[in-house]
Amino acid sequence: MESLACVNLDCDQYGQKGGTNLIVRKVYGKDKIRYLRCRCCQQEFSERKNTALWNSKISEAKAVSIAEHLAEGCHIKSTARLVKVDPSTVRRLNQKVGRHGQQYHEQEVQDVAVTELQADERHGFAGSKEHPAWEAELMDPQSKFILAHVQGARDETLIRRLLEDGAARLHNRHAVALFTDGLAAYRTLFPEVYGYAYYPPRQGRRGPHPKARFRIPRTAAHVQIIKHQSGYRLKEIEIRYAHGSKKRIELALERLGYHVPNTSAIERRNGTARLMSAAQVRKTLAFAGRESTKEALGWWGMTVYNWCRPHRSLKRSLPEPVGKKSMNSGHQLWLSV
Numbered sequence: 001m002e003s004l005a006c007v008n009l010d011c012d013q014y015g016q017k018g019g020t021n022l023i024v025r026k027v028y029g030k031d032k033i034r035y036l037r038c039r040c041c042q043q044e045f046s047e048r049k050n051t052a053l054w055n056s057k058i059s060e061a062k063a064v065s066i067a068e069h070l071a072e073g074c075h076i077k078s079t080a081r082l083v084k085v086d087p088s089t090v091r092r093l094n095q096k097v098g099r100h101g102q103q104y105h106e107q108e109v110q111d112v113a114v115t116e117l118q119a120d121e122r123h124g125f126a127g128s129k130e131h132p133a134w135e136a137e138l139m140d141p142q143s144k145f146i147l148a149h150v151q152g153a154r155d156e157t158l159i160r161r162l163l164e165d166g167a168a169r170l171h172n173r174h175a176v177a178l179f180t181d182g183l184a185a186y187r188t189l190f191p192e193v194y195g196y197a198y199y200p201p202r203q204g205r206r207g208p209h210p211k212a213r214f215r216i217p218r219t220a221a222h223v224q225i226i227k228h229q230s231g232y233r234l235k236e237i238e239i240r241y242a243h244g245s246k247k248r249i250e251l252a253l254e255r256l257g258y259h260v261p262n263t264s265a266i267e268r269r270n271g272t273a274r275l276m277s278a279a280q281v282r283k284t285l286a287f288a289g290r291e292s293t294k295e296a297l298g299w300w301g302m303t304v305y306n307w308c309r310p311h312r313s314l315k316r317s318l319p320e321p322v323g324k325k326s327m328n329s330g331h332q333l334w335l336s337v
């Protein structure tokens, strides 16, 4: 029972793969899905439990095909036409793989040792052109790995969620060189999220205690790359050292092989992400009808980008080739969480 394990939280064998406790009770459906029993706790469950396909009767081949179409930027309805299923099936599976991708990210992306990050926001719509739905991301420019992904209106709350989510996944949040655009929220929030809090002593014995202040350690810095445009043309790029030392930024540039501070990696990712989510294609009316559809598409696209696609821009090749192969036969992503 290779990669399967008991799903009962109270069982001694919970999550233990490769044991001898699981037996096949029966197989069901066209796909011969196995219904299992754990001999340790006597619990019975489908082998699809805790996977993206749980509670769906769709065949694995069709599900994979739908998920692949979605990650190639096909719209819900065009996917339904190509795979020859009802749009509601695609919509349902989109929600499942989106949620599954989010859970997989939550489970896997912890305690990450990254010291440089680029942040950016992508414009999009959900429902109508009047309802903007942005995607904001934090990326490690060295590995091109997306550390954090949030969606919503482009305001301080979105940037706070992005920065805090990213910080919570880092091994050391106080050792980050952050490259962003000119959005003011990055500058105001950086010390609070990536600095150290301290409380200045109260003046005398009366009155309220002073609020927390923030100190930026030598290992952290924030630089903003502000593009000044006249019309559609780029006029000037302003580099603003917002927090921390210029020396820390220079160290980051050296590590990354850059000459000047920039957000090129995440900007490249913006282009890729727009190709991977039908709801993010620019200058079309092909946006998602529902916010939940767009959210799931965003998460699924990011999951495929992070875990399934080979990256030509990576300088060092991986010990084992990954890519399409890992999506079809890897099963790691597809069938666990």
Ligand SMILES: [Zn+2]
Residues within 6 Å of the ligand: 006, 007, 008, 011, 012, 013, 014, 038, 039, 040, 041, 042, 043
């Ligand atoms: Zn068990």
